[in-house]
Amino acid sequence: xxxxxxxxxxxxxxxxxxxxxxxxxxxxxxxxxxxxxxxxxxxxxxxxxxxxxxxxxxxxxxxxxxxxxxxxxxxxxxxxxxxxxxxxxxxxxxxxxxxxxxxxxxxxxxxxxxxxxxxxxxxxxxxxxxxxxxxxxxxxxxxxxxxxxxxxxxxxxxxxxxxxxxxxxxxxxxxxxxxxxxxxxxxxxxxxxxxxxxxxxxxxxxxxxxxxxxxxxxxxxxxxxxxxxxxxxxxxxxxxxxxxxxxxxxxxxxxxxxxxxxxxxxxxxxxxxxxxxxxxxxxxxxxxxxxxxxxxxxxxxxxxxxxxxxxxxxxxxxxxxxxxxxxxxxxxxxxxxxxxxxxxxxxxxxxxxxxxxxxxxxxxxxxxxxxxxxxxxxxxxxxxxxxxxxxxxxxxxxxxxxxxxxxxxxxxxxxxxxxxxxxxxxxxxxxxxxxxxxxxxxxxxxxxxxxxxxxxxxxxxxxxxxxxxxxxxxxxxxxxxxxxxxxxxxxxxxxxxxxxxxxxxxxxxxxxxxxxxxxxxxxxxxxxxxxxxxxxxxxxxxxxxxxxxxxxxxxxxxxxxxxxxxxxxxxxxxxxxxxxxxxxxxxxxxxxxxxxxxxxxxxxxxxxxxxxxxxxxxxxxxxxxxxxxxxxxxxxxxxxxxxxxxxxxxxxxxxxxxxxxxxxxxxxxxxxxxxxxxxxxxxxxxxxxxxxxxxxxxxxxxxxxxxxxxxxxxxxxxxxxxxxxxxxxxxxxxxxxxxxxxxxxxxxxxxxxxxxxxxxxxxxxxxxxxxxxxxxxxxxxxxxxxxxxxxxxxxxxxxxxxxxxxxxxxxxxxxxxxxxxxxxxxxxxxxxxxxxxxxxxxxxxxxxxxxxxxxxxxxxxxxxxxxxxxxxxxxxxxxxxxxxxxxxxxxxxxx
Numbered sequence: 001x002x003x004x005x006x007x008x009x010x011x012x013x014x015x016x017x018x019x020x021x022x023x024x025x026x027x028x029x030x031x032x033x034x035x036x037x038x039x040x041x042x043x044x045x046x047x048x049x050x051x052x053x054x055x056x057x058x059x060x061x062x063x064x065x066x067x068x069x070x071x072x073x074x075x076x077x078x079x080x081x082x083x084x085x086x087x088x089x090x091x092x093x094x095x096x097x098x099x100x101x102x103x104x105x106x107x108x109x110x111x112x113x114x115x116x117x118x119x120x121x122x123x124x125x126x127x128x129x130x131x132x133x134x135x136x137x138x139x140x141x142x143x144x145x146x147x148x149x150x151x152x153x154x155x156x157x158x159x160x161x162x163x164x165x166x167x168x169x170x171x172x173x174x175x176x177x178x179x180x181x182x183x184x185x186x187x188x189x190x191x192x193x194x195x196x197x198x199x200x201x202x203x204x205x206x207x208x209x210x211x212x213x214x215x216x217x218x219x220x221x222x223x224x225x226x227x228x229x230x231x232x233x234x235x236x237x238x239x240x241x242x243x244x245x246x247x248x249x250x251x252x253x254x255x256x257x258x259x260x261x262x263x264x265x266x267x268x269x270x271x272x273x274x275x276x277x278x279x280x281x282x283x284x285x286x287x288x289x290x291x292x293x294x295x296x297x298x299x300x301x302x303x304x305x306x307x308x309x310x311x312x313x314x315x316x317x318x319x320x321x322x323x324x325x326x327x328x329x330x331x332x333x334x335x336x337x338x339x340x341x342x343x344x345x346x347x348x349x350x351x352x353x354x355x356x357x358x359x360x361x362x363x364x365x366x367x368x369x370x371x372x373x374x375x376x377x378x379x380x381x382x383x384x385x386x387x388x389x390x391x392x393x394x395x396x397x398x399x400x401x402x403x404x405x406x407x408x409x410x411x412x413x414x415x416x417x418x419x420x421x422x423x424x425x426x427x428x429x430x431x432x433x434x435x436x437x438x439x440x441x442x443x444x445x446x447x448x449x450x451x452x453x454x455x456x457x458x459x460x461x462x463x464x465x466x467x468x469x470x471x472x473x474x475x476x477x478x479x480x481x482x483x484x485x486x487x488x489x490x491x492x493x494x495x496x497x498x499x500x501x502x503x504x505x506x507x508x509x510x511x512x513x514x515x516x517x518x519x520x521x522x523x524x525x526x527x528x529x530x531x532x533x534x535x536x537x538x539x540x541x542x543x544x545x546x547x548x549x550x551x552x553x554x555x556x557x558x559x560x561x562x563x564x565x566x567x568x569x570x571x572x573x574x575x576x577x578x579x580x581x582x583x584x585x586x587x588x589x590x591x592x593x594x595x596x597x598x599x600x601x602x603x604x605x606x607x608x609x610x611x612x613x614x615x616x617x618x619x620x621x622x623x624x625x626x627x628x629x630x631x632x633x634x635x636x637x638x639x640x641x642x643x644x645x646x647x648x649x650x651x652x653x654x655x656x657x658x659x660x661x662x663x664x665x666x667x668x669x670x671x672x673x674x675x676x677x678x679x680x681x682x683x684x685x686x687x688x689x690x691x692x693x694x695x696x697x698x699x700x701x702x703x704x705x706x707x708x709x710x711x712x713x714x715x716x717x718x719x720x721x722x723x724x725x726x727x728x729x730x731x732x733x734x735x736x737x738x739x740x741x742x743x744x745x746x747x748x749x750x751x752x753x754x755x756x757x758x759x760x761x762x763x764x765x766x767x768x769x770x771x772x773x774x775x776x777x778x779x780x781x782x783x784x785x786x787x788x789x790x791x792x793x794x795x796x797x798x799x800x801x802x803x804x805x806x807x808x809x810x811x812x813x814x815x816x817x818x819x820x821x822x823x824x825x826x827x828x829x830x831x832x833x834x835x836x837x838x839x840x841x842x843x844x845x846x847x848x849x850x851x852x853x854x855x856x857x858x859x860x861x862x863x864x865x866x867x868x869x870x871x872x873x874x875x876x877x878x879x880x881x882x883x884x885x886x887x888x889x890x891x892x893x894x895x
Contacts, residue, residue, distance in 0.1 A: 040135035041125035062122035089198035100164030121188035127181035130263030152331035157192035166318035173203035178228035179251035246312035253307025353388035377412035387424035437478035469507040473514035509545030
């Protein structure tokens with residue numbers, strides 16, 4: 001790792017030292033920051049090209065530097081010749097201004113060590129792109145090494161060079177004299193530009209129709225930098241010391257050959273014997289083999305052959321070359337049109353931009369991003385053109401990576417986000433909102449994109465509001481929750497309440513319904529549902545929209561409405577809306593279906609809660625009854641009332657015998673008849689005691705029923721579960737005791753033994769089976785859910801066993817019912833075993849409500865769930881104006 005860092009440090013230090021030594025002291029450095037070495041160009045690739053920026057404006061430039069150390073090996077005379085030649089070329093370039101010539105930003109500056117001047121931003125020379133890497137940094141930059149020319153770039157590049165030559169020949173009356181790949185520069189946008197006017201020749205008679213050019217004789221003893229590149233020179237230049245505009249056209253033919261042949265010219269020239277080489281070349285050109293041009297595209301092959309003709313008059317001129325069919329490619333024509341846009345009026349531009357989306361997919365991405373995009377974004381300063389330019393820019397943005405979008409497109413889009421006129425700008429942005437939210441950084445979304453959406457919701461145009469409300473659900477998942485909660489939802493609610501357009505109000509409800517799934521449960525309950533009650537209008541479409549939001553919230557597995565809210569707010573609101581006179585039958589049925597679903601859910605949930613509570617209470621009672629400690633206390637406790645009587649002698653004797661037998665089985669020791677100790681009681685004793693008590697109670701019930709007047713049965717009366725806090729009362733109103741335990745109570749309202757129920761509260765319990773012992777056919781139902789859990793009190797039974805009564809067994813006192821026969825009086829209180837309560841068919845829990853929430857379950861995505869409302873007049877009593885699109889909206893919403 002350390003070695004890598006040291007290597008990187010040495011490389012950076014070397015590059016910095018090279019730049020410093022090359023440019024230090026040159027006046028160019030006063031105004032421009034010089035960056036890294038990126039390319040080379042000019043005669044013999046002698047100019048090093050650096051990227052740079054202007055210090056005052058931060059404008060990007062290219063800095064061309066010629067290091068004088070390169071010619072230290074030459075004599076002083078040769079050095080001066082080279083310097084003068086280079087100066088002439090730059091000075092000539094600086095004077096000439098044309099889109100096809102390299103633009104000079106700062107003129108040539110000379111210092112002791114170098115020459116330097118600044119131009120528009122540059123990528124590389126054509127020679128670098130074709131594989132000539134002389135005077136390039138080491139290692140060669142990957143963007144140059146891997147650069148491949150696309151067909152459209154090649155065609156349009158050659159067309160640009162032809163146009164540049166046409167300007168020189170016709171406009172300036174000048175021959176370039178050294179046209180070759182070294183003097184063709186590709187700027188940062190990919191345009192091909194001409195430079196290297198070191199050997200240019202101006203006309204001796206520029207005003208005449210036929211200009212004349214004076215050519216210098218070839219001097220082989222001069223340094224190479226003082227001579228044109230012989231491989232691209234016309235034969236007449238060397239052999240007959242003559243030249244004219246046709247000589248440049250020959251050079252153009254060789255350049256075209258090199259472009260299609262990996263940078264190789266038509267002939268290799270022996271620079272040591274230049275005249276002999278050109279004589280041989282002349283013969284070869286006279287009888288050119290077809291194999292020489294086999295790599296050139298067929299549609300331009302004949303034109304290249306004409307350009308390489310030995311006879312200058314046969315060669316096409318520059319103006320003719322710009323019109324050949326080879327350059328009629330749709331991509332080349334498109335790029336050419338962009339370069340001439342400044343000459344067009346707004347109408348011509350708008351027509352061109354309308355057709356551009358069909359052309360962009362056919363062009364390479366590099367051409368679109370670096371050639372077309374800058375031309376498009378430059379039109380943003382013209383508000384009238386923005387609606388025509390913006391769709392193309394966003395189309396390019398879709399094909400860019402996020403990094404390219406942020407670096408190349410977003411800076412130019414940011415000012416456009418704030419433009420409100422013309423209104424089409426807002427519409428275009430809304431239609432591409434998913435693209436903007438996907439590729440724009442979060443900070444820029446918050447500062448630029450979402451404020452534009454908010455402005456659309458508050459726009460005075462109903463059409464803008466409708467479009468915005470329709471589009472918001474498509475990108476709602478991309479909006480951060482705080483922005484949606486604090487900014488977006490309040491504006492949608494405000495638009496719904498304040499608008500005078502029915503379409504906007506309905507679309508507001510539809511929009512809310514579609515984005516419910518992105519909200520949390522309590523926000524919907526606290527903010528959305530109360531808002532529905534504030535909506536003033538009662539059009540069928542509005543009512544169905546309100547119903548849809550209730551239905552979505554009620555059925556969504558993440559949201560849901562608690563039963564308390566259903567009972568107190570949702571159902572009352574829906575019931576009041578359901579009887580609105582504007583609703584038709586299908587719409588009313590839709591309301592009732594949702595209301596029934598809500599009632600069923602509320603009933604099932606509350607019943608489940610009460611059943612669970614009852615089960616918990618029963619479990620607690622069972623624990624108290626089965627607790628031995630509590631039983632022993634009950635047995636030990638004496639009768640608590642003076643009115644209670646002791647057991648008869650027969651009963652006491654029988655009980656003493658049972659205890660004595662149990663004691664003998666346990667420890668063979670006698671036990672006093674009156675001594676009853678719970679600690680010594682066995683399970684058998686407890687069982688016998690319980691059995692005896694049950695028999696006594698059965699007899700008692702039968703006797704009481706036989707001797708007591710029968711009241712009218714009361715429907716709905718329930719039997720209290722054992723034990724009970726209310727003492728059992730006999731026919732005379734005295735408490736009944738069985739002589740063994742404390743007073744055993746029963747709920748008076750539940751027995752129906754000559755007593756009326758004390759109040760309606762006794763009829764609210766739910767009748768279910770229980771595991772506790774029952775006493776006869778009456779004890780079939782549970783007591784009230786809120787009944788207290790106390791020890792059984794049976795002292796009321798003692799009043800039945802007075803000394804005056806005959807001493808007969810309890811079993812003899814009761815009538816013997818016929819087996820299988822049922823008592824009619826008892827049947828009033830005992831429901832049939834197979835009877836089913838109305839609640840038994842209600843499912844518990846979600847009860848058939850769909851658990852998902854998507855396109856199928858959401859009524860706003862399935863508008864056929866609602867019926868089409870009747871056609872409303874243009875102005876209804878509530879003052880809502882119907883827009884032209886209301887009927888279509890209602891059809892889409894509610895089928």
